[in-house]
Amino acid sequence: MPTGWLTVDRSTQVYGRYFGQSVKVPVWSTAIVGADKKIVVDTGIHDPGWVSSFVCPCEQAPEERLERALKEYVGWSADEVDIVINTHLHYDHSGGNTLFRNARFVVQYAEWEYAGQPLPTQSAYYQEFLLGREPLAYFRWQFVNGVADIVRGVRVVPTPGHTPGHQSVAVETADGCVVITGDCANCMENIVDATPVGIVHETAAELASLRRIRQIADFVIPGHDPDVVPGTSGLTLPLSARLPHIASQ
Numbered sequence: 001m002p003t004g005w006l007t008v009d010r011s012t013q014v015y016g017r018y019f020g021q022s023v024k025v026p027v028w029s030t031a032i033v034g035a036d037k038k039i040v041v042d043t044g045i046h047d048p049g050w051v052s053s054f055v056c057p058c059e060q061a062p063e064e065r066l067e068r069a070l071k072e073y074v075g076w077s078a079d080e081v082d083i084v085i086n087t088h089l090h091y092d093h094s095g096g097n098t099l100f101r102n103a104r105f106v107v108q109y110a111e112w113e114y115a116g117q118p119l120p121t122q123s124a125y126y127q128e129f130l131l132g133r134e135p136l137a138y139f140r141w142q143f144v145n146g147v148a149d150i151v152r153g154v155r156v157v158p159t160p161g162h163t164p165g166h167q168s169v170a171v172e173t174a175d176g177c178v179v180i181t182g183d184c185a186n187c188m189e190n191i192v193d194a195t196p197v198g199i200v201h202e203t204a205a206e207l208a209s210l211r212r213i214r215q216i217a218d219f220v221i222p223g224h225d226p227d228v229v230p231g232t233s234g235l236t237l238p239l240s241a242r243l244p245h246i247a248s249q
Contacts, residue, residue, distance in 0.1 A: 111165025161206025
């Protein structure tokens with residue numbers, strides 16, 4: 001589901017390339033339909049005006065507001081969602097968390113810890129009020145450490161690099177494994193060329209995470225790829241980019 005658009009320097013999407021080129025990229029949120037629970041992965045932005053003022057130019061059409069997109073694409077209300085998985089806690093992947101009043105939130109514990117004291121180069125991407133750190137909200141978080149099965153056929157897989165606690169989501173379908181990459185891969189180019197994203201905490205970890213995605217994925221939903229078609233299971237990973245499959249643990 002598209003939940004808005006960011007205008008960024010293209011070099012932020014692909015490491016070491018496209019400096020000075022402005023590009024508009026989508027902010028994706030994904031609903032996992034057919035699992036044992038109603039699950040949403042990443043919740044987009046909370047306020048396009050705030051993003052435009054403090055991070056980068058941002059646009060969001062009325063139909064791209066997450067609660068409306070969720071209803072139109074999937075037929076769910078936010079109150080029906082059981083589980084929200086955040087690939088990481090940057091503003092454009094956790095901004096809509098507060099909409100889900102009845103959900104539990106799944107995040108790597110390493111990401112939660114890092115979000116409280118990030119590197120200065122990433123501090124602008126974390127907003128304390130989005131993390132729900134007040135005592136009551138704290139107990140709605142499910143912290144995981146490493147690979148974890150969330151429900152049957154849905155597994156979180158650590159893919160650090162963009163942030164130290166970043167995770168991707170592997171979904172088993174009748175057609176193969178769909179990996180929701182978050183910002184481990186902003187676009188297919190990151191995966192196919194094994195080239196990190198432009199905003200990284202640790203480059204070596206990011207390269208290893210891209211390799212892991214190439215080993216487990218048949219289809220991918222990169223975090224900001226404009227080629228993803230709304231309402232689909234993402235993009236087919238080209239055969240040339242696939243490595244011998246391994247179990248995702």
